[in-house]
Amino acid sequence: MLQLQNVHTYYGNIHALKGISLEINQGEIVTLIGSNGAGKSTTLRTISGITPPRAGQVLFEGKPINGVPAHKIVSQGISQSPEGRRIFANLTVRENLEMGAFTRNDKAEIASDMDRVFELFPRLKERVAQRGGTLSGGEQQMLAIGRALMSRPRLLLLDEPSMGLAPVLVDLIFEIIQNINSQGTTILVVEQNALMALGIANRAYVLQTGAIVKAGDAATLREDEDVQKAYLGME
Template identity: 65%
Template sequence: MLAIEDVHVYYGAIHALQGISFQVNQGEIVTLIGSNGAGKSTSLKTISGLLRPKQGKIRFNGEELTGMPAQKIVGRGISQVPEGRRIFANMTVSENLDMGAYLRKDKPEIKKDLERIFAIFPRLRERKGQVAGTLSGGEQQMLAMGRALMSKPQLMLLDEPSMGLSPLLVKQIFDIIKDINAQGTTILLVEQNARMALSVATRAYVLETGKITLGGMAQELAASEDVRKAYLGA
């Protein structure tokens, strides 16, 4: 579904991504793990069109996305849940979800998808008239994920969904990620909590200072001594 080929990204003189290549197949949960500053969020921003690579190609369902504006990429079927949620704090929960469907014209289907979001996140139904900025951290993460799903993505990019959440909420969010995937949405997950990420993923890649140093089945990486020492606290 998604193919990243020899992608290089710079922030000024800083070579943030140094020729990374990886792929995501339809129906998978693929995770990128690595320390802070490794290039994980940069990878997602480049796929979603917020950053432009200096070199390399990004293909989605066979179509080249390299250099395509972000709003057109959303229209192609990729949505992103950004690090830190980035909800519209002064708008209600319902208005935030409406914004997720901004590019869509199929009103009957939008209504069905809204009901699906409320089924996945019952708390959002309870809070639909509430100003989003007054939600708890966990509720804001649910809203950010719900908003991304309202664009009806084939591929959802998730950036640090567990950040700032209690262990109980982290487990709940990851259960929801598995549920969303089981319902047919392919997921590319960036996550600091490598243990949780590897527990839900099909495959995984390790990013270190802008380069992919390991890749394989998630269970195999979780059992790797190097990964356990570096990222799992073993």
């Protein structure tokens, strides 16, 4: 479904991604793990067109999307829930979700998708008229994921979905991610909580200073001694 081929991404003169190649197959959950500054968020920004690569190719369903404006990439079927949630604090829950459907004009289908979001996140339905900025951190994370789903993506990019959440909410968010995937959405998740991410993913890539240093089956990487020491807090 998605391929990155020898992708190099820069911020000014800073070489953030140094020739990374990865692929995601339809129906998978794939995770990117690595320490802060490894290039995980940059990889998502590169895919979604926010920080286009200077070299290499990004292919979605076989078609190159390098240089395609970010809003058109959303229309093609890729949506992102960004790090730090970035919801619209002054808009209500409903208005935030409507913003997620800004590329669409099929009103009946939009209403149906909003109902689906409320099924996944009943708490959002209870707070539908509440302003986003007054929600708890966990509710804001639910809203950010719900907003991303409103564009009806075939590939959902999740950037640090568990950041700053209480452990009980982390478990809930990861359950919901699996639920979204079981309904047919392919997912690429960037996550500091490597143990949780490897627990739900089919495959994983380990990023280190802008390069992929390990890749493979998530369960296998979870047992890898280097991964355990570096990312899972095991000695």
